[in-house]
Amino acid sequence: MAKYLKNKPYGNQRWRNAREVFLSRYPLCAHCAKVGVDVRATIVDHVVPHNGDPELMWGVENWQGLCATCHGAKRLAEEVGYSQACGVDGYPIDENHIFNKGR
Ligand SMILES: [Zn+2]
Numbered sequence: 001m002a003k004y005l006k007n008k009p010y011g012n013q014r015w016r017n018a019r020e021v022f023l024s025r026y027p028l029c030a031h032c033a034k035v036g037v038d039v040r041a042t043i044v045d046h047v048v049p050h051n052g053d054p055e056l057m058w059g060v061e062n063w064q065g066l067c068a069t070c071h072g073a074k075r076l077a078e079e080v081g082y083s084q085a086c087g088v089d090g091y092p093i094d095e096n097h098i099f100n101k102g103r
Contacts, residue, residue, distance in 0.1 A: 027040060029066050043066050044065060046062050082097045
């Protein structure tokens with residue numbers, strides 16, 4: 001089961017149904033909402049990457065709806081270790097961003 005979840009968790013009917021129900025209940029992107037913008041969520045994201053762990057995979061408390069842009073940015077941040085997002089001043093807001101390391 002764990003191997004199946006790790007390798008192909010999103011193609012099965014259980015996930016498709018759960019995703020559909022979640023997005024109908026939480027239709028807005030959670031990250032955009034934090035900055036006061038209403039954008040339709042199209043992706044159910046795992047707040048903590050599940051890496052095949054069934055509890056993190058299926059635990060709704062670990063889910064959030066995201067738009068494709070925010071999901072892509074989150075994935076990139078997980079890979080490089082910091083967010084690329086910038087504030088209204090144009091500077092990166094994540095204190096772990098390489099720009100902020102020497103400040
Ligand atoms: Zn968003």
